[in-house]
């Protein structure tokens with residue numbers, strides 16, 4: 001091997017290394033690799049090809065040097081590729097970043113939706129009374145939603161005009177729950193008694209949105225099962241949570257009603273928070289606002305879930321969280337809850 005050859009290899013290495021390390025992006029790196037040693041027209045390839053006409057000894061020595069050089073250049077290129085890939089990824093993440101915690105002057109900080117705030121306030125009241133917070137799925141079986149709740153085959157709520165059915169399993173056997181009451185069945189099915197539970201959750205009905213209806217809304221269900229539970233316990237519990245949410249001066253009353261899963265059943269009402277019971281537009285002049293349904297758990301519900309109605313008794317009630325929210329804040333129209341207008345949401 002001549003000194004010229006040694007110098008040329010050293011020069012080639014210095015130049016190629018500088019080009020590879022200085023490549024500014026992945027495309028430039030590939031280009032430098034080609035120019036340095038991958039392309040057939042690179043100086044490296046030329047030196048390699050020239051070996052063919054050399055003496056065996058020289059061929060061996062220079063060939064080994066060139067192979068070693070290629071190994072080193074490949075390592076340099078690999079290291080630079082890793083750096084560039086990491087940088088490109090960091091840049092992409094930076095560009096995608098959306099800082100939800102950032103509050104610019106004059107802008108609103110994010111916070112929980114009004115419905116979530118009211119749901120949590122209700123949960124707090126019931127936790128304070130020793131209840132557990134339970135949940136059930138939004139897609140429910142017809143059995144838990146109707147049969148086990150003693151709702152007969154010909155009940156209007158079972159009509160596909162009212163309830164969204166899901167195309168799964170036997171026709172009309174699975175649905176989007178139109179109330180949170182099927183979770184009563186889930187709680188009873190657990191087989192652990194007594195039960196003191198409230199169940200908040202999303203519910204679905206085929207309603208056209210108007211000032212008092214939304215097709216997707218929220219309910220909270222309460223179920224208490226213990227020995228010797230009475231109607232007075234039900235009335236006292238309703239009274240307690242309504243006063244906790246709407247203020248000590250708020251009164252409640254029950255009016256006879258019918259629900260298949262309770263007997264006796266009632267609708268519960270509270271004195272109008274706007275006029276204090278005097279009569280106004282919000283309460284249509286009657287001084288009372290209907291909140292939800294309630295009653296003593298029907299023996300048929302106990303029987304469907306294997307609970308002995310001779311030993312256990314209980315009460316249940318259910319009502320809309322969204323309606324509680326508009327009542328609590330004097331809002332005239334439910335639809336603002338789903339419009340996502342920050343001028344509205346930012347007030348709470």
Ligand code: DAH
Pocket residue numbers: 178179180181221222259261262292293294295316317318319
């Ligand atoms: N599930 C009923 C509805 O959505 C409300 C209801 C009535 C719930 C009576 C109850 C109850 O727990 O006992 O209209």
